[in-house]
Amino acid sequence: MADYLPHTPEEVAEMLAFLGMSTLEDLFAHIPSAVRLAGGLDMPAGRSEPDVAAQFAAYASANVATSQKLLCFAGGGAYDHEVPAVVKALAGRSEFVTAYTPYQPEVAQGVLQAIYEYQTLVARLSGLAIPNASLYDAATGLVEALNMAHGANGRSKMVISAGVHPHWRAVAATFARGTGHEIVIAPLRDGLTDWSGVDASGAAAIVAAYPNYLGIVEDLSAAKALAVAHDALFVVGADPVAAGVLRTAGQWGADVFVGEGQPFGTALSFGGPYLGLFACSQDQVRRLPGRIVGETVDAEGRRAFVTTLRAREQDIRREKATSNVCTNQTLMAVTAAIQLGWLGTSGLREVATRCALGAHYLYDELLGVSGVRALSAEPFFREFAVQVPVDASEVILAMAEEGVLAGLAVSELTGGADPSLEGDPSRVLLVSVTERRTREEIDHYVNVMRKVVHS
């Protein structure tokens, strides 16, 4: 049995004596005996670290879909990007890992300045002036954006493109149970949002995705025009890696940007912790959710950083706060700043370009496999959807036998029929390529697909 308690039995006795007590039980004597737990917790006794390591090694060996065993072509908001040793080493420094929220700025300049640098990068990637210090993930970031829109115009109708990731839409629907927001989904037609199919009158927000979750880059002019016509906030959920080559949310006229920051230095991590990127226009600054760090000076006039505009936050404003968020994902934000620092201006552009090149190379090769068809002819960035001749889930399991994680079954993301797809989603496969995939690996993918769909 291991533990991390420092006191010797003699010290425990000394401390109890100081309190006029004789046993540790005396500390709990004031708790009514009726509610006390008799007999202790019914779970295994403590074991040493090596013993527990063996238990976890068994779990690990039962996972097949690891980046070591399978070549990852799955995306859908979680991407297998390069994370170099230098980023792991810096982000793993215990000063960052074991710090608390920087409420005492005199001893938290390290985290505060790193967040300020992160915020600067989020502003540049989003094209919007006011970033925050991070949210949990993109899906909950979207919820915060909707709440911001409600706060801005008092309206409750949220018009969301079906091109927004199905999980993000699902999370928005869950939280709408409490806020009472009405969610209206604009369907996709041939991969593009059909805004004409929805009544946007009285909308609080128009929400578009860039690229959409099927990988397609939609021209957002129509969505922006719709938002302007109805005086609604224009919310864009964008892939931040795309900003390396594509227009930013701000350049499309977004009032609010949300994005998933996992691609910047965070491993696939079985889905979390990830990083909710969030930024808004100057007009919305008083409605910003969560923390924001600002530059100031200390008593000696030296540059210093501090959490600011605190009067919006839950610990001060309580039931009138702009959000209930307290703990966020600071370590992932710091990691993103480090990863982006490593990439630099040219590296970000290079990663975005290589993702696009790899995805298009695979797409072209894959369409040469008979039975595999494009879902849409619209342009895409780093991932794409194809129709396969059998159930996509079966394709994924069969290709895993050959060392390939072929992608995601769209029906698993949507949970069945969905306004993003005209028809049965069960044979739709979503495929992604990152800068880590070589031509040889992509060719292997194509060969395995050919074998699987023709067997």
Next chain:
Amino acid sequence: MGRESEPTLFELSVAGRSAFQLRTTGVPTRSLEELIPAQHLSDDVVDVAEVSERDLVAHFTRLSHRQFSVDLGMYPLGSCTMKYNPKFCDAVAGDPALNGVHPGAPAALIQGWLEILVTLEERLCEITGMSAVTLQPSAGAAGELTGLLMMRAYHESRGDVRRRVLIPDSAHGTNPASVTLGGYDVTTVPSNERGLVDLAALKAALGPDVAGIMLTNPNTVGLFEEQITEIAAAVHDVGGLLYYDGANLNAIVGVVRPGDMGFDIVHMNLHKTFATPHGGGGPGAGPVAVAAHLAAFLPGPKAARVEGHFDWVTPEHSIGRVHGWHGNAMVLARALAYIEVHGGDGLTRVAQHAVLNANWLRHRLRDLLPAAYDRVNMHECTLSAVALKQAYGVRGLDVAKGLLEEGFHAPTVYFPLIVDEALMFEPTETESLQTLEALAEAIERIVERAKTDPEALRHAPKTTPVSRVDEALAARRLRPTADASA
């Protein structure tokens, strides 16, 4: 800690410098213009920063030297539970066979991860005395809102429209903020002179429109709500539910369980009770456990044992997803490793020693900073600087800043709101008697300074990376980025 100020990444940038290295892929090169229509391609390159790897390492290492952390010293922040984070748990989470797993992979290919989730759920149910749990919420506040949405779904399933949620005046700010987002109105219940919920006031506030009450127990003052069974009965009598804010669960693990106290919904902060590192403000994890009558409303999909293997299932009346994927999985894995190393016996000892340390500290400081409620407390003690303020004009904040100069992190100041000049200390079980004594001696020196040189204390700290910062300027002239106009 580093006193030299550090330029920003952008100030270190030199055009043309770079650090990145990528795989040689052999993928045929084409121009982006061939692949993506021109209206999408940006004319402006997003400017990141251009630094060498050596610059990058020096920059973030120097920043890290300007940062206090648990690994560096004691962090007696009340309510925040800044205990030592075992390195073993980080190592477990660092296994690429765990952190290299894509969250969208089919269940058949991630059996190990599903077993981790199911095992953690079983442990958390036993610890809380509840029937079922969701691991999706990313932090305590997310757990609160998830719990409130389940409370709402439960009442609605019974055709029962309810409007209000009761919250003690000592509650964390996340409670009322979450209640609003859950679509309920807040009714605040006052505390009595013993720092506990005023039972008579609670009963007066109850009615058929009350959906439930959110309670922290031990409460935010660090005291156990001794009338919890009476409170539970009164709330249940009007058809309301009891929500347990698990911010202070670490005080009672293995001693008393929320389920046995009558709670229906419990959130846990794994980054507090189960020692996952706080990461400078996150990530956390805020699983929510519920009693049997609420299990059908849990978020989904969730991992489950199904006929000899593991799979995803969605509860019958699930409120839906509350996370983009399955929760903060790497935090969940760390917490399970912590639980398995300790076992039921070890976790109970953790709670006992946390309470021992907090009581020792309160008693040791009794003549320096008297407790707001001077009796046996749980894992934290709420002291007050009101006497120092009256005698010398030295406030709680000044004491906190003085501690920074002494090499300790400050306690939580000015919370809970019901205590004047509150200083809330949570020493945690991982600090030694020698460290506690050193903290007490530091406070002795600060109290002495309050008497002899209060002016200096009001300007402390001076030895830290920066001295007191101009918070008003930061808000008035907002500069959240390096590009903000001067």
